[in-house]
Structures are given as C-alpha cells and as structure tokens.
Amino acid sequence: MHHFYPLKAIKVRKETNDSINIAFEIPPNLKNEFSFKQGQYLNLRFVFGDEDLRRSYSIVNAPTEGNAELEILVKHLDGGKVSTYLNNELKAGDFIEVMAPMGHFYTNYHPSNEKTYVGLAAGSGISPVLSNLKEALYLEPKSKAYLFFSNKSFDQIIFRKEIDELAEKFNGRLKVVYILSREKHFEDELFEGRITAGKLELLFARFEEIPIQGATYFICGPTEMIKGISDYLKNDKKVPSLQIMYEYYAAPDDEENAEMSDEFKAIPNLESMVTVIIDDDEYSFHLNSKKNSILDQAIKEKLPVPFACKGGVCCTCKAQVLEGEVFMEKNFALTDDEVAKGYVLTCQCHPTTNVVMLNYDV
Numbered sequence: 108m109h110h111f112y113p114l115k116a117i118k119v120r121k122e123t124n125d126s127i128n129i130a131f132e133i134p135p136n137l138k139n140e141f142s143f144k145q146g147q148y149l150n151l152r153f154v155f156g157d158e159d160l161r162r163s164y165s166i167v168n169a170p171t172e173g174n175a176e177l178e179i180l181v182k183h184l185d186g187g188k189v190s191t192y193l194n195n196e197l198k199a200g201d202f203i204e205v206m207a208p209m210g211h212f213y214t215n216y217h218p219s220n221e222k223t224y225v226g227l228a229a230g231s232g233i234s235p236v237l238s239n240l241k242e243a244l245y246l247e248p249k250s251k252a253y254l255f256f257s258n259k260s261f262d263q264i265i266f267r268k269e270i271d272e273l274a275e276k277f278n279g280r281l282k283v284v285y286i287l288s289r290e291k292h293f294e295d296e297l298f299e300g301r302i303t304a305g306k307l308e309l310l311f312a313r314f315e316e317i318p319i320q321g322a323t324y325f326i327c328g329p330t331e332m333i334k335g336i337s338d339y340l341k342n343d344k345k346v347p348s349l350q351i352m353y354e355y356y357a358a359p360d361d362e363e364n365a366e367m368s369d370e371f372k373a374i375p376n377l378e379s380m381v382t383v384i385i386d387d388d389e390y391s392f393h394l395n396s397k398k399n400s401i402l403d404q405a406i407k408e409k410l411p412v413p414f415a416c417k418g419g420v421c422c423t424c425k426a427q428v429l430e431g432e433v434f435m436e437k438n439f440a441l442t443d444d445e446v447a448k449g450y451v452l453t454c455q456c457h458p459t460t461n462v463v464m465l466n467y468d469v
C-alpha cells in the first residue's frame with residue numbers, strides 16, 4: 108500500500124501567471140491503480156538532496172470525462188520548494204513519483220437525480236470543486252450547479268476559459284459567479300471581496316431559486332473561509348451536515364511555523380515506547396511526548412511511513428491506535444466517526460501513555 112509510481116507529465120501548461128496545469132499519462136498497467144473519484148487528490152514525492160518532500164494536489168478532471176490522463180493544478184507559493192520547482196522547471200516528458208488517488212471529498216451521483224450543487228472555491232481550491240461539479244453535470248442531466256469562485260483579480264481566475272466553456276456547454280445548468288478580492292472589474296459590488304457567510308447570504312438573495320436546505324455544497328479554500336461558510340450553512344441555514352463537504356488547502360509551508368497549542372502544552376511529559384505496524388511489519392522506537400510527532404520520529408528512524416502534507420489535511424498518514432493513547436494536535440481530514448474508531452493522523456500525534464501501538468495498514 109501507499110506506493111509511489113513514476114508517472115510521465117505529458118502536458119505542462121501555464122494556467123495563470125502563478126500556477127500551472129500538469130497532466131500525467133496513466134500507463135495501461137496502472138489504469139486500475141489510478142482509477143479515481145471526483146474530488147480526490149494525488150500525493151507527489153520529490154527528493155531534493157537529502158530532503159524527501161511530499162505534496163498533495165487535487166485532481167481537476169471528472170472521471171466521466173474519460174481522459175486517459177490525470178490533471179492537477181499547482182499554484183506557486185512564495186518560498187515553497189516544490190511549487191517553485193514545478194512552476195519553473197518541470198517540462199513535458201519529465202517523470203514524477205505519484206501515489207494512487209486518495210480522499211473523500213465527493214458524493215455519489217446518479218443519472219436519475221435532480222439536485223442542486225453549490226461549489227464555493229477560492230483560488231486553487233477550485234480543483235476538487237470543479238471535478239465534482241463536472242461529474243454532477245455530466246452524470247445527472249436533470250441536476251443544476253452553481254459555482255461561486257473567488258480570486259484576486261480577473262487575470263488570475265484559474266481555469267476561467269474551461270469554466271466559461273462549461274457554463275455555455277451545460278446551457279443554464281451551470282451558473283458561475285466570479286468574485287474578485289483585489290480588483291474592481293465588475294459593475295456589481297456583489298462580485299467584489301471574498302466568500303464569507305455575509306457574501307453567501309447576499310448570493311442566496313440574488314439566486315433565490317437555490318433550494319438552500321436541499322442543496323449539496325462543496326467548499327474548498329482557506330481555513331477561515333471553510334469554517335465561516337460551513338458554520339453559517341449548518342447553524343443559520345440548518346443545512347444537514349451530510350450535504351456540506353469541505354476540503355482544506357494543504358499548506359505545509361505555513362504549518363512549519365505553527366505555534367504549539369495550549370492543549371499540546373498541557374499533555375504529560377513522558378517517555379513512550381511507540382510501536383507501528385507498516386505493511387505487516389512491526390517497528391518500535393522511543394519518543395518523548397513533547398518532542399517530535401509520531402510521524403516525524405518514524406521518518407527520522409527511516410521507517411517506510413506514508414505521509415504527504417504533514418499539516419493534518421491530507422489523511423495520508425492515517426493509522427489506528429491499537430494500544431495506549433495519543434494527543435492529536437490538528438485534524439482537518441478525519442470524520443468524527445473515524446476518530447471515535449481510534450483513527451488518528453500521525454503527523455499530528457504525540458504519545459500520552461508510556462506504551463503506544465498504531466497500525467498504518469488500515
């Protein structure tokens with residue numbers, strides 16, 4: 108499990124001035140391994156000198172588009188080693204190590220459905236939202252979709268050409284609203300600013316045909332936006348939680364400077380013997396509860412642990428606690444149900460008992 112495969116980048120196209128669109132060729136022998144659901148993501152691996160870096164990027168295509176390729180979007184982040192390399196140096200024909208698709212940011216579609224889907228995306232958060240909306244529109248001829256999409260300026264609207272073509276192709280079944288945070292481009296003030304709960308209230312008033320409580324929502328963007336909008340939908344508009352799907356940006360470059368929380372400061376200071384099961388093999392190491400995360404220590408011990416974002420976002424480092432207890436600093440990926448069953452994100456975990464055993468083979 109969690110293997111990386113070398114995939115050839117067959118298209119590398121500048122999407123905006125600070126993002127690129129990469130298409131990977133999927134060889135026939137990997138078709139099954141790389142079959143995917145709308146809204147899933149790919150983990151990419153890069154070895155720069157003695158650094159082993161992983162990053163996750165959402166797939167942009169929809170499965171029913173039937174491409175033999177998988178596309179991702181990579182936005183350049185200031186100081187981001189991987190995004191800088193990909194934006195500045197990657198060329199068609201290069202190979203990258205890629206893990207099979209993962210993630211749960213999707214719902215199931217059926218041709219008989221007659222539903223309304225609302226996509227709320229900011230910047231590169233468009234990828235998994237667009238993948239879902241396309242799948243819905245292709246598979247469900249009676250369903251409709253709305254896309255509320257914020258970017259800094261008109262020139263920086265990611266996939267604008269493709270989105271406009273889709274709106275035309277689906278002939279009224281897809282309505283798109285671009286919202287610009289740093290440019291006054293449209294006459295209407297509704298299309299300025301950011302997507303917040305207040306903005307969504309105004310959008311609902313403008314598009315009053317949206318069945319607010321009956322619609323399904325896909326939200327992807329910064330933490331603040333996701334929290335604000337999902338709280339508003341759940342608490343103010345009484346939208347059932349199952350109809351609100353969200354995916355956080357994977358932002359490892361920011362996470363490295365994150366401060367220790369008060370809850371983490373309060374855990375006991377103890378030495379623990381941690382045992383991890385990976386691909387049926389058991390490995391043990393000592394770890395102080397206040398020091399490295401379980402994942403970081405396992406990497407330091409050169410164990411073959413799966414990981415990508417290291418920020419509690421992508422879920423690649425998921426394991427199940429079989430013995431003892433751990434403290435999980437952040438969790439943007441596991442559901443409450445998974446947490447109740449003992450699943451944890453090991454990049455966010457510290458032991459809080461002297462003996463801990465975790466199983467990565469889950």
Ligand code: FES
Nearest residue numbers: 415417421422454
């Ligand atoms: S590595 Fe992404 S959640 Fe832990």
